[in-house]
Amino acid sequence: MAAIHRFTGTPERPEWDGVEPRPYDLGEAVAGTKRVLVGPDDGAGNFALRYFEIVPGGKSSLDLHDHDHGIVIVKGRARVLIGRESHELGPGDVAYIGGRQEHQLTNLGDGPLGFLCVNPARATGPAGSRP
Amino acid sequence: MAAIHRFTGTPERPEWDGVEPRPYDLGEAVAGTKRVLVGPDDGAGNFALRYFEIVPGGKSSLDLHDHDHGIVIVKGRARVLIGRESHELGPGDVAYIGGRQEHQLTNLGDGPLGFLCVNPARATGPAGSRP
Numbered sequence: 001m002a003a004i005h006r007f008t009g010t011p012e013r014p015e016w017d018g019v020e021p022r023p024y025d026l027g028e029a030v031a032g033t034k035r036v037l038v039g040p041d042d043g044a045g046n047f048a049l050r051y052f053e054i055v056p057g058g059k060s061s062l063d064l065h066d067h068d069h070g071i072v073i074v075k076g077r078a079r080v081l082i083g084r085e086s087h088e089l090g091p092g093d094v095a096y097i098g099g100r101q102e103h104q105l106t107n108l109g110d111g112p113l114g115f116l117c118v119n120p121a122r123a124t125g126p127a128g129s130r131p
Numbered sequence: 132m133a134a135i136h137r138f139t140g141t142p143e144r145p146e147w148d149g150v151e152p153r154p155y156d157l158g159e160a161v162a163g164t165k166r167v168l169v170g171p172d173d174g175a176g177n178f179a180l181r182y183f184e185i186v187p188g189g190k191s192s193l194d195l196h197d198h199d200h201g202i203v204i205v206k207g208r209a210r211v212l213i214g215r216e217s218h219e220l221g222p223g224d225v226a227y228i229g230g231r232q233e234h235q236l237t238n239l240g241d242g243p244l245g246f247l248c249v250n251p252a253r254a255t256g257p258a259g260s261r262p
Contacts, residue, residue: 006220038201046252047178047251097133098133101132120178121251
Protein backbone atom coordinates (compact mmCIF):
# COMPACT_ATOMS: atom_id res chain seq x y z
CA MET A 1 0.00 0.00 0.00
CA ALA A 2 1.13 3.50 -0.71
CA ALA A 3 -0.37 6.96 -0.51
CA ILE A 4 0.65 10.40 -1.68
CA HIS A 5 -0.67 13.61 -0.15
CA ARG A 6 0.53 16.56 -2.15
CA PHE A 7 0.97 19.88 -0.39
CA THR A 8 -1.53 22.23 -1.98
CA GLY A 9 -1.47 25.10 0.49
CA THR A 10 0.92 27.80 1.58
CA PRO A 11 3.04 28.07 4.72
CA GLU A 12 0.33 30.31 6.15
CA ARG A 13 -2.51 28.00 5.14
CA PRO A 14 -1.16 24.49 4.77
CA GLU A 15 -3.35 21.95 3.01
CA TRP A 16 -2.72 18.50 1.59
CA ASP A 17 -4.62 16.56 -1.06
CA GLY A 18 -6.75 13.89 0.52
CA VAL A 19 -6.26 15.14 4.07
CA GLU A 20 -9.25 16.66 5.81
CA PRO A 21 -8.66 19.22 8.54
CA ARG A 22 -10.51 18.20 11.67
CA PRO A 23 -11.28 20.45 14.60
CA TYR A 24 -8.84 19.78 17.37
CA ASP A 25 -11.40 20.07 20.08
CA LEU A 26 -10.67 19.83 23.76
CA GLY A 27 -14.30 19.73 24.75
CA GLU A 28 -14.51 23.30 25.90
CA ALA A 29 -13.29 25.15 22.86
CA VAL A 30 -11.70 24.38 19.53
CA ALA A 31 -7.98 24.77 20.10
CA GLY A 32 -7.11 24.43 16.43
CA THR A 33 -6.97 21.80 13.73
CA LYS A 34 -5.54 18.34 13.28
CA ARG A 35 -4.58 16.68 10.00
CA VAL A 36 -3.59 13.03 9.78
CA LEU A 37 -0.90 13.08 7.08
CA VAL A 38 -0.13 9.37 7.47
CA GLY A 39 -2.50 7.10 9.35
CA PRO A 40 -4.98 4.25 9.22
CA ASP A 41 -6.75 5.62 6.12
CA ASP A 42 -3.45 5.18 4.26
CA GLY A 43 -3.05 1.63 5.53
CA ALA A 44 -0.43 2.67 8.07
CA GLY A 45 -0.63 0.38 11.07
CA ASN A 46 2.73 1.00 12.73
CA PHE A 47 2.66 4.75 13.30
CA ALA A 48 0.75 7.91 12.49
CA LEU A 49 2.10 11.28 11.43
CA ARG A 50 -0.15 14.22 12.17
CA TYR A 51 0.01 17.99 11.63
CA PHE A 52 -1.57 20.20 14.29
CA GLU A 53 -2.25 23.89 14.39
CA ILE A 54 -3.06 25.57 17.68
CA VAL A 55 -4.68 28.99 17.69
CA PRO A 56 -2.96 31.97 19.37
CA GLY A 57 -3.44 31.68 23.10
CA GLY A 58 -4.47 28.04 22.73
CA LYS A 59 -2.88 24.94 24.10
CA SER A 60 -3.03 21.21 23.60
CA SER A 61 -4.64 19.03 26.23
CA LEU A 62 -2.57 18.22 29.27
CA ASP A 63 -1.93 14.58 28.44
CA LEU A 64 -0.46 11.62 30.27
CA HIS A 65 -0.41 8.23 28.56
CA ASP A 66 1.79 5.22 27.95
CA HIS A 67 2.89 6.04 24.42
CA ASP A 68 5.55 8.46 23.31
CA HIS A 69 5.67 11.25 20.73
CA GLY A 70 8.12 12.84 18.36
CA ILE A 71 7.43 16.49 17.62
CA VAL A 72 8.85 18.95 15.10
CA ILE A 73 7.78 22.58 15.36
CA VAL A 74 6.92 23.89 11.90
CA LYS A 75 5.91 27.46 12.66
CA GLY A 76 5.27 29.72 15.61
CA ARG A 77 6.53 29.59 19.20
CA ALA A 78 5.59 26.97 21.74
CA ARG A 79 6.07 26.32 25.39
CA VAL A 80 6.41 22.57 25.65
CA LEU A 81 5.81 21.07 29.06
CA ILE A 82 7.33 17.61 29.51
CA GLY A 83 7.05 16.22 33.01
CA ARG A 84 8.37 18.95 35.29
CA GLU A 85 10.41 20.67 32.58
CA SER A 86 9.30 23.42 30.26
CA HIS A 87 11.00 24.39 27.00
CA GLU A 88 10.35 27.30 24.67
CA LEU A 89 10.67 26.01 21.13
CA GLY A 90 10.49 27.47 17.62
CA PRO A 91 10.57 26.38 14.00
CA GLY A 92 12.71 23.33 13.31
CA ASP A 93 13.10 22.39 16.97
CA VAL A 94 12.52 18.74 17.82
CA ALA A 95 11.14 17.25 21.04
CA TYR A 96 10.89 13.66 22.14
CA ILE A 97 8.26 13.02 24.80
CA GLY A 98 8.62 9.61 26.40
CA GLY A 99 5.71 7.51 27.63
CA ARG A 100 4.21 8.40 31.02
CA GLN A 101 5.47 11.97 30.74
CA GLU A 102 2.79 14.56 31.29
CA HIS A 103 2.93 17.00 28.38
CA GLN A 104 1.25 20.04 26.91
CA LEU A 105 2.05 22.54 24.16
CA THR A 106 1.05 26.18 24.57
CA ASN A 107 1.05 28.65 21.70
CA LEU A 108 3.17 31.63 22.80
CA GLY A 109 2.90 33.59 19.56
CA ASP A 110 0.46 35.90 17.77
CA GLY A 111 -0.06 33.45 14.89
CA PRO A 112 -0.84 29.75 14.68
CA LEU A 113 1.51 27.23 16.22
CA GLY A 114 2.09 24.42 13.71
CA PHE A 115 3.80 21.15 14.53
CA LEU A 116 4.25 17.62 13.24
CA CYS A 117 3.64 14.83 15.73
CA VAL A 118 4.48 11.13 15.41
CA ASN A 119 2.33 8.60 17.25
CA PRO A 120 3.43 4.98 17.52
CA ALA A 121 1.00 2.18 16.70
CA ARG A 122 0.34 1.41 20.32
CA ALA A 123 -1.04 4.83 21.04
CA THR A 124 -3.41 4.83 23.96
CA GLY A 125 -5.47 7.32 25.85
CA PRO A 126 -8.65 9.26 25.18
CA ALA A 127 -9.63 8.94 21.53
CA GLY A 128 -6.02 8.00 20.74
CA SER A 129 -6.01 11.29 18.92
CA ARG A 130 -4.45 13.86 21.15
CA PRO A 131 -0.96 15.27 20.78
CA MET B 132 12.43 10.31 29.23
CA ALA B 133 12.49 13.39 27.12
CA ALA B 134 14.90 15.05 24.73
CA ILE B 135 15.09 18.40 23.01
CA HIS B 136 17.09 19.00 19.84
CA ARG B 137 17.07 22.67 19.01
CA PHE B 138 17.38 23.70 15.38
CA THR B 139 20.64 25.63 15.13
CA GLY B 140 21.12 25.75 11.37
CA THR B 141 19.50 27.42 8.41
CA PRO B 142 17.18 26.01 5.76
CA GLU B 143 20.23 25.65 3.53
CA ARG B 144 22.38 24.04 6.22
CA PRO B 145 20.11 22.41 8.78
CA GLU B 146 21.67 21.39 12.09
CA TRP B 147 20.25 20.35 15.43
CA ASP B 148 21.80 20.42 18.89
CA GLY B 149 22.86 16.96 19.93
CA VAL B 150 22.31 15.40 16.50
CA GLU B 151 25.37 14.28 14.59
CA PRO B 152 25.22 14.19 10.81
CA ARG B 153 26.28 10.78 9.57
CA PRO B 154 27.30 9.95 6.03
CA TYR B 155 24.44 8.26 4.27
CA ASP B 156 26.63 5.80 2.48
CA LEU B 157 25.40 3.26 -0.03
CA GLY B 158 28.70 1.43 -0.17
CA GLU B 159 29.79 2.86 -3.49
CA ALA B 160 29.54 6.57 -2.82
CA VAL B 161 28.23 8.90 -0.14
CA ALA B 162 24.74 9.83 -1.28
CA GLY B 163 24.28 12.43 1.42
CA THR B 164 23.73 12.68 5.15
CA LYS B 165 21.42 11.18 7.72
CA ARG B 166 20.43 12.69 11.06
CA VAL B 167 18.46 10.79 13.69
CA LEU B 168 16.26 13.51 15.19
CA VAL B 169 14.41 11.06 17.43
CA GLY B 170 15.74 7.57 18.02
CA PRO B 171 17.28 5.09 20.43
CA ASP B 172 19.74 7.66 21.84
CA ASP B 173 16.72 9.64 23.04
CA GLY B 174 15.14 6.56 24.61
CA ALA B 175 12.65 6.20 21.77
CA GLY B 176 11.79 2.55 21.31
CA ASN B 177 8.57 2.76 19.28
CA PHE B 178 9.68 4.77 16.26
CA ALA B 179 12.50 6.83 14.84
CA LEU B 180 12.34 10.16 13.04
CA ARG B 181 15.23 10.87 10.72
CA TYR B 182 16.26 13.74 8.42
CA PHE B 183 18.06 12.83 5.21
CA GLU B 184 19.77 14.95 2.62
CA ILE B 185 20.61 13.48 -0.76
CA VAL B 186 23.15 15.22 -2.98
CA PRO B 187 22.17 16.47 -6.46
CA GLY B 188 22.09 13.50 -8.80
CA GLY B 189 22.04 11.12 -5.86
CA LYS B 190 19.47 8.61 -4.82
CA SER B 191 18.58 6.51 -1.83
CA SER B 192 19.15 2.78 -1.93
CA LEU B 193 16.55 0.71 -3.75
CA ASP B 194 15.01 -0.87 -0.69
CA LEU B 195 12.51 -3.63 -0.05
CA HIS B 196 11.69 -4.59 3.53
CA ASP B 197 8.81 -5.48 5.81
CA HIS B 198 8.43 -2.15 7.55
CA ASP B 199 6.76 0.97 6.30
CA HIS B 200 7.79 4.62 6.12
CA GLY B 201 6.23 8.03 6.35
CA ILE B 202 8.03 10.72 4.38
CA VAL B 203 7.72 14.50 4.22
CA ILE B 204 9.75 16.35 1.62
CA VAL B 205 11.39 19.38 3.24
CA LYS B 206 13.31 20.87 0.30
CA GLY B 207 14.20 20.06 -3.28
CA ARG B 208 12.52 17.83 -5.86
CA ALA B 209 12.32 14.06 -5.66
CA ARG B 210 11.23 11.21 -7.82
CA VAL B 211 9.78 8.70 -5.40
CA LEU B 212 9.48 5.16 -6.66
CA ILE B 213 6.96 3.04 -4.71
CA GLY B 214 6.38 -0.39 -6.16
CA ARG B 215 5.65 0.15 -9.85
CA GLU B 216 4.56 3.76 -9.40
CA SER B 217 6.70 6.86 -9.58
CA HIS B 218 5.78 10.27 -8.20
CA GLU B 219 7.54 13.61 -8.53
CA LEU B 220 7.31 15.36 -5.19
CA GLY B 221 8.35 18.71 -3.74
CA PRO B 222 8.38 20.58 -0.45
CA GLY B 223 5.55 19.72 1.92
CA ASP B 224 4.45 16.65 -0.03
CA VAL B 225 3.84 13.51 2.01
CA ALA B 226 4.31 9.89 0.98
CA TYR B 227 3.36 6.71 2.79
CA ILE B 228 5.34 3.66 1.71
CA GLY B 229 3.81 0.43 2.93
CA GLY B 230 5.80 -2.62 3.92
CA ARG B 231 7.05 -4.88 1.11
CA GLN B 232 6.93 -2.01 -1.36
CA GLU B 233 10.17 -1.50 -3.24
CA HIS B 234 11.11 2.16 -2.94
CA GLN B 235 13.76 4.67 -3.85
CA LEU B 236 14.08 8.46 -3.79
CA THR B 237 16.03 10.24 -6.52
CA ASN B 238 17.11 13.86 -6.25
CA LEU B 239 15.84 15.62 -9.38
CA GLY B 240 17.08 19.09 -8.46
CA ASP B 241 20.28 21.12 -8.54
CA GLY B 242 20.43 21.42 -4.75
CA PRO B 243 20.11 18.96 -1.88
CA LEU B 244 16.95 16.93 -1.48
CA GLY B 245 15.90 17.04 2.18
CA PHE B 246 13.22 14.85 3.71
CA LEU B 247 11.94 13.61 7.04
CA CYS B 248 11.39 9.87 7.34
CA VAL B 249 9.55 7.96 10.06
CA ASN B 250 10.61 4.38 10.83
CA PRO B 251 8.49 2.17 13.05
CA ALA B 252 10.08 0.24 15.89
CA ARG B 253 10.01 -2.99 13.98
CA ALA B 254 12.26 -1.70 11.26
CA THR B 255 14.13 -4.45 9.50
CA GLY B 256 16.62 -4.78 6.72
CA PRO B 257 20.27 -3.94 6.30
CA ALA B 258 21.48 -1.89 9.25
CA GLY B 259 17.88 -0.82 9.90
CA SER B 260 19.16 2.53 8.79
CA ARG B 261 18.10 3.06 5.24
CA PRO B 262 15.30 5.30 4.08
